[in-house]
Amino acid sequence: MAYTSEYPPFYVAVDLVILTIRDGAFSVLLVERGGEPFAGRWALPGGFVGIDEDLADAAYRELEEETGVGATSVHLEQLATFGRPDRDPRHRVVSTAYLAVGADLPEVRGGSDASDARWWPVSDAVRQGLAFDHREIVEAGVERVRSKLEYSDLALRFVPRQFTMPELQAVYETVWGVELDPRNFARKVARTERFVQETGEARRGGRGRPARLLEAAGATELMPPMRRE
Amino acid sequence: MAYTSEYPPFYVAVDLVILTIRDGAFSVLLVERGGEPFAGRWALPGGFVGIDEDLADAAYRELEEETGVGATSVHLEQLATFGRPDRDPRHRVVSTAYLAVGADLPEVRGGSDASDARWWPVSDAVRQGLAFDHREIVEAGVERVRSKLEYSDLALRFVPRQFTMPELQAVYETVWGVELDPRNFARKVARTERFVQETGEARRGGRGRPARLLEAAGATELMPPMRRE
């Protein structure tokens, strides 16, 4: 069966801004483009949405294809939609960007197509020329995360299920690019009821005093919020 | 010229959540649907995006068609994109919702098509059954506004260029549905540098002591933020 139309068609895509902290760097997953346009340039993972597929489902599908990580333990939310008529030189593509945040996301080499895929520190990623308008999309995702650390539990998505207070503090310091006072930080986290709770265990094996292991306790808002600057 | 495709096409639309305060009520503009589906039901104004048209341009165009108001003095921002496969029974329509906020938006009767159009208090609007998934979209817009009042200058878009402190306070009270203390409110607004400034004039003619006229002074953030609850 074929469809005809008086007008050229829209293509609808999803792009993923997958963020994690790797080796102490706030990082985004990029794939190297094999073909034109922008061959050899780095771009966000993404793809076209099926005609019967929900946008969020398409985002999950792309996420799993690129990282092998299921929805479990990865936070996924809609970021924004980018639809400038000239953003793709081939067709009219409207792309809804999704933001994914996870802990310990796996190393990736070679995506579904033969092209390369790797984690980039976000500062390096936006400095180089990304394909399409992906620099703008990455910046929107990064700003969303920086902002949501202030008042939400998003920081907990950057650490494993069990984590320590210094690890959680490092999330804020890495994402915001600032240094925080550990005493004030711990006080603020502890003040929010049901934000984190003690597991009773501790992380041993490193140097120095072992840090107590914490886990999320259900609260989704940090109240009062943590403030930048 | 005709285009053919192996697959049924996507349609890309914009929907507008146009919010203002009318007669003391936080209100949204709805249009009555003339034809199927959802004939007779109320819906958000909106329409399809041209194949060479930017999403934001389409939103501006629809805004002007529906309200006669140009971009001037109306704040417009992208809200979110709604793309459930079954959200429109006819086609696959992916719709990007835009949020518009303005002061003194005009009364409207009869849109571009012959159907009716009018302002609804948002509580009445979401209570009745709106067409498509428009209830969800309205709720997203309302929540966005309630949230942005806390930390941005969005409240200034609900009042005319010159306004009084009680009028500005009424924006917060109406949108949040709470009562605020005028002393604490004025202190907080005045504390943020360059948020509002005196014009030297006063609003006369009403009952009681005339209120001094203020205007926006350039700051786009309310710091520290105004807090709900």
Place this chain on the structure above:
DNA sequence: TCTGTTGCTGTCACTCTGACACTAAACCCT
């Protein structure tokens, strides 16, 4: 057991917040 390293907590001064009551400036009516 000594040293190095990292985790953890308490205090104090300051600012911000929320609660609260009175004075000021206009209008209206007599």
Place this chain on the structure above:
DNA sequence: AGGGTTTAGTGTCAGAGTGACAGCAACAGA
């Protein structure tokens, strides 16, 4: 003209949150 009514505008005080700061605690390894 004066008194009453209505709305605008301000100051204080107690409690909470914040940022700056130093010292003790618990482990590993030598």
